[in-house]
Amino acid sequence: MKTLAFTASSILALLVVAYFGVLYVPEAATGVRLKMGSATEETIPQGIHISIPWLYEIQVFSGAIHISQLEINVDGHACEPGPRAKLRTLWRIVDARRFMPLVAASPGTSVAALGxxxxxxxFCALSKAHPEASKHSGSPSPNLEDGSMETLLNQSLVQGFGVEVLNMSKSTR
Known part of the structure; x- marks a missing residue:
């Protein structure tokens, strides 16, 4: 009888660990291992992974391309009040470990909103620090044609937050 009870409880424990401790990281996504809710330095590649339930968990970040409409001022400094223009921005998370602190600092906020x-x-900080990259031909609107603003954005965003801007252009809608 004791053997049957031990076997049943062992099977139950294995099922609980399998249910809560097995995670699939899909293609084009990256996982970050969390220990007691805090991000570790370990990234988890695509595939099936086992973690210890309630001690370790894995936060999965999609590598999908996000399309956002960002609004900026077209007559003065990009982030000051004034007439607004929409920038169609294609971006993605390229380093989930660097993006994870944004998620931890703002629980409940969507990944898209954080990005x-x-x-x-x-963009606002760079347009203040590098006015030559944010303006062109004496025009107060951001310079998106030569790619200098995108280059500056990516240098700062990838290093600091694990986000890469793939394309930024003025929206026609």
Whole structure:
């Protein structure tokens, strides 16, 4: 009888670990291992992974391309009040370990909203620090044609937050 009870409880424990401890990281996604809710330095590649339930968990970040409409000022500094223009921005998360602190600092906020907010804040800071990259031909609107603003954005965003801007252009809608 004791052997049957031990076997049944062992099978139950294995089922619980299998249910809560097995995770699939899909193609084009990256996982970050969390220990007691805090990000570790370990990234998890695509595939099936086992973690210890309630001690370790894995947060999965899609490598999908996000398409966002960011609004900036077209007559003055990009982030000051004034007439707004929409920038169609294609971006993605390229380093989930660097993006994870944004998620941890804002629980309940969507990944898309966090990425958009960080891109806009970085764009604003760079347009103040590098006015030559954010203006062109004496025009107050951002210079998106020569790619200098995208280059500056990516240098700052990839290193600081694990986000890469693939394309930024003025929206026609």
């Amino acid at each position: 958009e907010r960080q891109i806009l804040q970085t």
